[in-house]
Ligand SMILES: Nc1nc2c(ncn2[C@@H]2O[C@H](COP(=O)(O)OP(=O)(O)OP(=O)(O)O)[C@@H](O)[C@H]2O)c(=O)[nH]1
């Protein structure tokens with residue numbers, strides 16, 4: 033029989049409270065399971081972080097381990113890591129940019145992961161190097177849907193010319209989006225020429241993704257004649273192509289119908305600055321029918337927008353946008369992490385809730401405290 037020391041069985045609090053079955057006893061403290069020698073070794077390993085130069089050299093020579101470690105630095109909240117991450121990103125920037133960035137969005141279940149698997153394989157077969165990233169701030173626990181259903185990307189995961197990285201975790205969309213944006217640069221410097229960014233088309237994340245890609249693809253499935261229901265106008269307006277997925281079996285006819293309807297709907301939108309007229313198509317991620325056509329469309333888009341310079345103009349506008357976004361994000365973070373503000377915030381919130389002060393006066397007061 034296991035004999036436990038007495039202090040683990042009789043707890044101070046238990047003596048004072050009545051002996052109800054609902055009372056919980058404090059847990060038994062676990063024995064030390066890690067030997068100090070092992071702990072020292074782990075510590076040593078953790079300390080043997082590669083230097084910025086090692087990371088940069090690794091990334092530029094196409095080393096995936098170096099790439100993954102650098103992305104981990106980008107995603108870290110440790111200020112030292114951020115300094116190192118910035119060094120690496122800066123060195124990589126001049127090697128980035130030679131790529132096409134494709135955003136893919138669609139409601140859950142539309143087949144994004146299956147599509148990316150088929151599409152990604154098609155691209156690696158064409159000799160391309162494909163990186164798949166995700167922006168999914170909602171799932172900080174599962175680290176994005178990509179990781180959860182890596183089984184849907186079984187082939188792509190094994191492909192040496194593909195790199196799949198789940199969504200960065202973070203509390204704000206802005207934070208997650210910035211990290212993804214920086215990860216794009218690292219992947220490009222590592223030699224990936226096609227970057228696919230997946231996001232679930234609910235909420236705000238598709239807007240963030242739209243502002244970091246060249247081509248934005250909206251995946252849809254055919255409904256029962258009510259194709260236009262439930263689509264946010266904003267998303268349709270952003271799309272460079274709408275692709276109706278699951279056009280296989282009994283669904284082929286419905287998908288063709290949906291394609292025609294979307295085509296009609298797209299014509300109601302004002303012309304795009306890119307001069308590109310958004311296209312509609314149908315495909316099956318399962319049978320791979322129509323997948324190569326999607327790439328042909330993107331190639332046409334690239335040729336046209338490079339010819340009229342829109343491609344380059346948009347990228348420089350996006351750079352400016354991300355600079356301003358980063359300032360917004362950092363200022364906000366700095367404000368809410370300020371110890372003075374943290375002390376005052378709760379009581380000020382209460383005062384606003386109780387109508388003791390106006391929201392604007394309260395905001396002014398906090399801002400004054402912050403800037404003083
Ligand atoms: N028949 C058919 N089924 C498909 C096709 N593409 C995907 N599916 C199925 O649809 C289901 C959802 O596919 P996913 O690829 O996981 O969809 P998703 O958009 O990534 O979903 P979330 O990650 O939850 O947002 C799976 O059961 C797929 O097998 C297709 O082209 N045809």
Ligand SMILES: [Mg+2]
Nearest residue numbers: 144145177181
């Ligand atoms: Mg998915």
